[in-house]
Amino acid sequence: MLVGCAPREDGIRIYNASEVNTNEAEEVFAKEDRLVSTNIIFHDEEMISGVTVKTFSRFHKEKIEKELKKKLKEAYPEFDIIVSADNKIVHKTSKLIQDKDDKNLGKELKKLVSLLKEET
Template sequence: MAIRKILTLVFILVMLAGCSTSIGFKTVNTTDMDSQRAEKLLKEDKRIKNAVVLIHEDRLIAGLRVNTFERFKKRKIAQELSKELEDMYPDLKVTVSADSKVLLETNKLIEKEDEQNYEEKMEKISALVKEET
């Protein structure tokens, strides 16, 4: 009987640990531009739970995860932040999306640390944003 309770507890703990997908706030910059302004903007916005920003050559891609009660306004939030980032970085092509696919793909690209393929992968991620429905 005691072994059954222990196994049940271990199973529940393993399931809870597997469900945690907290990315936090990540910023990767391969240029000489100041990325601190973008990071500060996203961290100070109370509507955002997680964000990943990648700045490479002439592109900036930001994937966002909004708080639970803001999810119905996530497209509007992404548009507002996109305008602010475009004002901060007028020389860059800015892509901002609150779609979880964009967040995960950008995070995966950053974790691979393969700078040779950044341009190609960033174009694919930008295409994902355009085909959002």
């Protein structure tokens, strides 16, 4: 049987390039039943997360993003938190987690933030 696009990875993937405990973030995403997968990157004072929502929840992406961001801000008030259900952010965060390149991580995260501001 043929499948379009790339296979979807389910679960929570975390890359921590800071000294923070990631258990609370993992717990927040694990409790959310509207998500299929999550990629989380902690770097300095930033946390960027790309989330894949379930098929029937895709119409509520913005609401899910806001709710998750609020919960994470309570757990990590010192961090700049970005939660996005945009496919290009999910793909880029997944690629960064696979590469695990600490040297260029800051520069790549700045590119991610600029992608979020880009209108398509």
